Amino acid sequence: MTIALDRPVGTTDPAELVGSEMTERLSARIVTDHPEIDHATARRIIAQTAAFLAAGAQRPDLELSPSKLVDIGWHTWILHTVDYAVFCEQVAGRFIHHVPTADGKQVDGGPEAARERTLTAIAGRDSPSRPICGLRPPRWVSAASATRAARTARTAARRSSRITSAARSMHRAAGPANGAAVTDTKAWDTYSTQKPERRPANAVGATTWFNWTQYPDHGPGAEVLGIGPGAAVLDLGCGKGGNLAHCATLGARAVGVDVSLAQLKAAEARWGDVDGMALRRGDAVQLLTDTAEDFDAVYSVFGAAWFTDPDELLPVIRKRLRPGGVLAFSQRPAIEGCYGCQASYINRPEDEDPLVVKRWDYEPERWVGILAEHGFTAASARVLPAPSGPRKVGTLLVRARG
Numbered sequence: 001m002t003i004a005l006d007r008p009v010g011t012t013d014p015a016e017l018v019g020s021e022m023t024e025r026l027s028a029r030i031v032t033d034h035p036e037i038d039h040a041t042a043r044r045i046i047a048q049t050a051a052f053l054a055a056g057a058q059r060p061d062l063e064l065s066p067s068k069l070v071d072i073g074w075h076t077w078i079l080h081t082v083d084y085a086v087f088c089e090q091v092a093g094r095f096i097h098h099v100p101t102a103d104g105k106q107v108d109g110g111p112e113a114a115r116e117r118t119l120t121a122i123a124g125r126d127s128p129s130r131p132i133c134g135l136r137p138p139r140w141v142s143a144a145s146a147t148r149a150a151r152t153a154r155t156a157a158r159r160s161s162r163i164t165s166a167a168r169s170m171h172r173a174a175g176p177a178n179g180a181a182v183t184d185t186k187a188w189d190t191y192s193t194q195k196p197e198r199r200p201a202n203a204v205g206a207t208t209w210f211n212w213t214q215y216p217d218h219g220p221g222a223e224v225l226g227i228g229p230g231a232a233v234l235d236l237g238c239g240k241g242g243n244l245a246h247c248a249t250l251g252a253r254a255v256g257v258d259v260s261l262a263q264l265k266a267a268e269a270r271w272g273d274v275d276g277m278a279l280r281r282g283d284a285v286q287l288l289t290d291t292a293e294d295f296d297a298v299y300s301v302f303g304a305a306w307f308t309d310p311d312e313l314l315p316v317i318r319k320r321l322r323p324g325g326v327l328a329f330s331q332r333p334a335i336e337g338c339y340g341c342q343a344s345y346i347n348r349p350e351d352e353d354p355l356v357v358k359r360w361d362y363e364p365e366r367w368v369g370i371l372a373e374h375g376f377t378a379a380s381a382r383v384l385p386a387p388s389g390p391r392k393v394g395t396l397l398v399r400a401r402g
């Protein structure tokens with residue numbers, strides 16, 4: 001069995017990339033499926049599977065074999081397609097396929113040699129025979145289980161194919177006024193691992209709903225967009241797709257664009273069965289530049305409208321927004337005195353620098369002026385107050401017509 005890779009792995013400890021929440025979820029699954037394995041061992045299996053995948057990424061020239069326990073970890077992980085794809089992206093820069101050894105074919109040098117090779121690759125400079133994470137020396141995977149895992153990997157690949165690429169490039173240079181702003185997919189993929197999923201239902205029991213603010217069950221809903229059944233709607237930076245799914249359930253043709261594959265995979269995993277919803281991977285400006293589609297409403301909820309220079313984004317929105325159509329976006333209000341391009345930090349483990357993305361903040365009245373300068377009409381901008389409670393920061397909601 002080999003791991004098919006074509007990009008080198010980074011230097012981060014792979015076990016750290018898994019995170020405690022994902023480790024708990026995956027190890028709980030292992031314990032359910034394999035009652036003979038206790039929780040502590042299941043957690044070590046996940047850490048060791050991470051190390052195995054990273055080793056395969058570092059040494060694509062070697063034919064590595066997982067131990068029986070790591071193989072259990074690998075199978076479990078692959079079934080959690082979103083988590084698995086995100087981890088692969090972080091550790092290898094691409095999806096790591098599980099390629100079974102052909103029936104009857106022995107791994108290079110036989111099972112013992114494969115075991116030594118694998119442990120050496122995992123341990124890096126350490127002693128070749130030291131098993132990591134305190135696990136027993138491994139036994140080797142059967143052809144039948146390899147075939148099973150390959151099948152699950154193929155299913156995962158089929159499911160992910162519904163996300164289409166909307167951009168020629170995932171990186172975009174911003175206009176000269178603000179220097180080079182790069183739409184950093186790594187930053188947003190990292191953000192995706194930290195952002196919890198939307199609840200199964202809201203306070204009134206609805207399974208889809210629109211939320212413009214950072215607070216649950218707070219603020220206006222989809223009525224801001226003024227759309228009805230059959231309307232074409234575009235979500236810029238749709239993330240995990242909760243608002244987009246709601247637009248689709250209202251009967252709209254709902255298109256979401258996002259630079260982050262991790263975000264889009266989460267959207268597909270949760271809302272893949274919703275009719276009328278399409279996910280495009282790419283940069284918002286690029287999509288609006290390239291597409292021939294027109295939209296009745298374009299919106300962004302803490303999304304690409306916040307993280308893109310408005311002088312770049314607004315002209316291309318104007319081109320694709322039907323006359324009289326609604327542009328609306330929400331984001332945190334500017335901090336007094338901090339206007340224009342600002343830095344947003346996405347935290348990572350303590351021994352790594354945070355990732356930085358650029359955002360654009362203005363006071364409400366300045367947004368109204370910017371929209372008018374770009375030819376939008378009926379522009380309004382206001383800060384919705386936070387709900388009563390300890391948090392005080394409200395939400396800026398901006399709306400205009402094309």
Ligand SMILES: C[S@@+](CC[C@H](N)C(=O)[O-])C[C@H]1O[C@@H](n2cnc3c(N)ncnc32)[C@H](O)[C@@H]1O
Pocket residue numbers: 183188236237238239240241257258259260263282283284285300301302303304307308
């Ligand atoms: C803070 S999240 C908000 C996601 C979603 N709108 C929500 O309300 O949960 C910002 C999203 O915008 C996406 N994004 C940022 N810049 C973008 C750009 N230029 N084009 C497309 N998506 C972008 C990120 O990948 C991320 O998913």
